[in-house]
Amino acid sequence: xxxxxxxxxxxxxxxxxxxxxxEDFLNTFVAAQIKVLREQRELTQxxxxxxxxxxxxxxxRLENVNYSSWKTETxxxxxxALGVRLRITxxxxxxxxxxxxxxxxxxxxRPDFVEDSAFQEQVVELNPAEGDASSNAIAVTxxxxxxxxxxxxxxxxxxxxxxxxxxxxxxxxAGKVPQQIQAAA
Amino acid sequence: xxxxxKNNACVIKFPVVESIRLxxxxxxxxxNVILRWARDARLTVRDRAALNQKLDRLVQMPFQxxxxxxxxxxxxxxxxxxxxxxxxxxxxxxxxxxxxxxxxEYTLLLGAVESGGKLPEGAKQKAAENxxxxxxxxxxxxxxARIPSCS
Numbered sequence: 258x259x260x261x262x263x264x265x266x267x268x269x270x271x272x273x274x275x276x277x278x279x280e281d282f283l284n285t286f287v288a289a290q291i292k293v294l295r296e297q298r299e300l301t302q303x304x305x306x307x308x309x310x311x312x313x314x315x316x317x318r319l320e321n322v323n324y325s326s327w328k329t330e331t332x333x334x335x336x337x338a339l340g341v342r343l344r345i346t347x348x349x350x351x352x353x354x355x356x357x358x359x360x361x362x363x364x365x366x367r368p369d370f371v372e373d374s375a376f377q378e379q380v381v382e383l384n385p386a387e388g389d390a391s392s393n394a395i396a397v398t399x400x401x402x403x404x405x406x407x408x409x410x411x412x413x414x415x416x417x418x419x420x421x422x423x424x425x426x427x428x429x430x431a432g433k434v435p436q437q438i439q440a441a442a
Numbered sequence: 443x444x445x446x447x448k449n450n451a452c453v454i455k456f457p458v459v460e461s462i463r464l465x466x467x468x469x470x471x472x473x474n475v476i477l478r479w480a481r482d483a484r485l486t487v488r489d490r491a492a493l494n495q496k497l498d499r500l501v502q503m504p505f506q507x508x509x510x511x512x513x514x515x516x517x518x519x520x521x522x523x524x525x526x527x528x529x530x531x532x533x534x535x536x537x538x539x540x541x542x543x544x545x546x547e548y549t550l551l552l553g554a555v556e557s558g559g560k561l562p563e564g565a566k567q568k569a570a571e572n573x574x575x576x577x578x579x580x581x582x583x584x585x586x587a588r589i590p591s592c593s
Contacts, residue, residue, distance in 0.1 A: 261498070264588055268494070271591070277491035277529075285499050288511050321512040322499075323528040360502045 340369025479553025
C-alpha cells in the first residue's frame, strides 16, 4: 500500500495528471457509492428511481463509473432517498492519496439516519460489579468523528448526518470525547 | 481501567482493504505487452491518469461491483473482459480473472483502443490466445507495472 501511495504521490506532481486522475476518481466514487448505498438498503434501481421521481435508466446511468454529467440537485434527491446527507467539499490533492488508498466497498457504505450511531443513545452502567448504589452512575455515549481539515480537488460523497471524516474517534466507556472533537462539535 | 485500556480510549479506525493482485502478460521474449502497448499507443497524460486510476480501483472493488458499475464489460469473448476507460481515446485493455486464482487476481492480456464502439479486428481472439499461453506457462506474466509517463 505504501509503495502504491508513493508512486501515486509522484505521479500527482504533474498538474494535468492530477486533475485527470482526481476527476476520474470522483466519477468512480460517486457511481460506486450510489450503487453500494442502494444495495445496502436493498433497493432496486426502479425503487430508487421511484423515490426520486426519475426513470430506472437514470439510476443506471448514475451508477456508471464513466458517467460524469450528474447534477447536484439529483445527488441531493438521492441522498434524501437513502437517508444520508450529500457532502461537497474542495480538497487538497494530499487527501486524494488517502481516499484512493482506502477505496473499498466497505468504505463506501453508510448507515441511514435510523442506524446512525450518533443518534442512538446508549445507557452504559459504570462500576456495575461494585454493587454500590451510589456508584451505579449511568452515562450516555455516542460516537463522533474527526474532521479531516487538511483538505484542491472536489470531493462529493454521501455521509451520515454526523460523519464528517473518515477517521472515527470512539468515545471511551464513560462517554468522554476528546476535547478537540467537543470543540469541533 | 488498565494502562492499555486507557490507551485504547481513542481508537482510530482504518478498515483493512484487501486488494486483488494484478499482473501483466509477457510476450515470448519476456516483454511486458501492456507497457509496450501503452508506449506504442502514445497515451496522453490524461489517458495515462484515467487508465492508472481505473486499474488502481479495479483491484480494490469486488468483481460484481466492477461489472455492475460498467467498470468492466464482458465477458466479450472466452473469459475475456475489457476495462472501460473513457479518455481522449477509448482505452480498452483486455484482461481475465485469474486465471490461476479466480477471485484473487486479474491478468492484463492485451492493450486495445476502441474506435466507433469496436475493438480492433482479432483483438479479443488474441487476448484469449494470450490467456491460453499463460495457462500453459504460468511464467508468462509479471506483477503489474504502473503505466509510466515515458511509456
